[in-house]
Amino acid sequence: MDDWNKRPRISTAYQYQGIDASILENRHLRIMVLQGKGGDIVEFRDKRTDIDVLWHADHDWSAPPNELPSIEGSWNEYYPGGWQLNLPGAGGPFEFPGGRYEHHGETALLQWDATILQDDEDAVTLELTTSLRRYPFTVTRELTLPAGEAVLDIEESITNEGDVPVEYAHQQHLTLGRPLIGPDAHLDIPAEGGYVEEYDPGNENHRLESEASFEWPAAPGVDGESVDLSQFPPIDAEINDMAYLHDLDEGWYAVTNPELDLGFGLQWPAEHFESLWYWQPYGGLEASPFWGRNYTAGLEPTTTHPAHSYPDAQRENGSMRSLDPGETVTVSLVAQTFDGGERVSRIGPDGTVERDA
Numbered sequence: 001m002d003d004w005n006k007r008p009r010i011s012t013a014y015q016y017q018g019i020d021a022s023i024l025e026n027r028h029l030r031i032m033v034l035q036g037k038g039g040d041i042v043e044f045r046d047k048r049t050d051i052d053v054l055w056h057a058d059h060d061w062s063a064p065p066n067e068l069p070s071i072e073g074s075w076n077e078y079y080p081g082g083w084q085l086n087l088p089g090a091g092g093p094f095e096f097p098g099g100r101y102e103h104h105g106e107t108a109l110l111q112w113d114a115t116i117l118q119d120d121e122d123a124v125t126l127e128l129t130t131s132l133r134r135y136p137f138t139v140t141r142e143l144t145l146p147a148g149e150a151v152l153d154i155e156e157s158i159t160n161e162g163d164v165p166v167e168y169a170h171q172q173h174l175t176l177g178r179p180l181i182g183p184d185a186h187l188d189i190p191a192e193g194g195y196v197e198e199y200d201p202g203n204e205n206h207r208l209e210s211e212a213s214f215e216w217p218a219a220p221g222v223d224g225e226s227v228d229l230s231q232f233p234p235i236d237a238e239i240n241d242m243a244y245l246h247d248l249d250e251g252w253y254a255v256t257n258p259e260l261d262l263g264f265g266l267q268w269p270a271e272h273f274e275s276l277w278y279w280q281p282y283g284g285l286e287a288s289p290f291w292g293r294n295y296t297a298g299l300e301p302t303t304t305h306p307a308h309s310y311p312d313a314q315r316e317n318g319s320m321r322s323l324d325p326g327e328t329v330t331v332s333l334v335a336q337t338f339d340g341g342e343r344v345s346r347i348g349p350d351g352t353v354e355r356d357a
Helices: 002-006 312-317
Strands: 009-016 019-025 029-034 040-046 083-086 094-096 099-101 113-119 123-131 137-146 151-160 166-168 171-176 186-188 191-196 212-215 218-220 226-228 239-248 252-257 262-267 275-282 297-302 321-323 328-338 344-347 353-355
Touching: 009 029, 009 113, 009 123, 019 123, 019 137, 029 137, 029 151, 040 262, 040 328, 151 321, 171 262, 212 218, 252 297, 252 344, 262 344
Parallel strands: none
Antiparallel strands: 009 019, 019 029, 029 040, 040 083, 083 171, 094 099, 113 123, 123 137, 137 151, 151 328, 166 321, 171 297, 186 252, 191 212, 191 239, 218 226, 239 275, 252 262, 262 328, 275 297, 344 353
């Protein structure tokens, strides 16, 4: 027992729904990663409360076939919930010379190689690597769980292996679910403002005014009232909204639930992920494969914005990125759980959580 309290553990020998999986674990957190499907993080469990903060899909799903699916909507059909890395597109569809992505690029539809880089009393580290098939990118993701801390350190590197510069978007598609989110929880983000793009025809469940800009957290609603986006709606809501938060003083957010004595925080480099997509399918996303079943907070640091009119709108607003031949971009993130119900005033670059007085 003393050894377990001190030493973290790691294994790449698990299976989850028939998919190759890895587990990183210490006395504070249990993290499950699917190297057999996108390198997805499908469990982020706080052991003190025995709560997995991630959302899990209500629909049936499976690992993609070995060859990339070409049908429209395939990303959603293979979507387990949880946390995906999306490259080289976010949103979509996205056409490029010789090919096309329908939605969210390619990385979440690939198998990744998993290697244990560190396994000692100080920390465990899992390295995930993959090469895209339709794009000249190799991607490496290192997940480190230190001993004695409820913190996951993440480092991601993207390299353009081609001989021409290429455009790309980079997204952390992270979705939180019940019981962490709900009317008792609140959301803190150091954003100055945000906007809502024009909604597609047929979305009758949006509570936010279409094509509206706002100062965080008060967004104009379709009923003429202000919507406080730092609060979560009732569990029986029928809401389907999307907002983009920008002008971030720093890259972090925190969701705290005082009834559970639990919080979740994410820290990222705001100079790279300049926009936070706030996907809000609170029981009102009636399209396949969701059919109104999910109560989900998608809080997704992304290099570009918005999700639609890709890539023209992103070129126009200057958020589209480009990677030169042989160039590598590397970013670091920190994800963690913490106790207490106080609002969070800041999460520092090293993951230090500062609370409101």
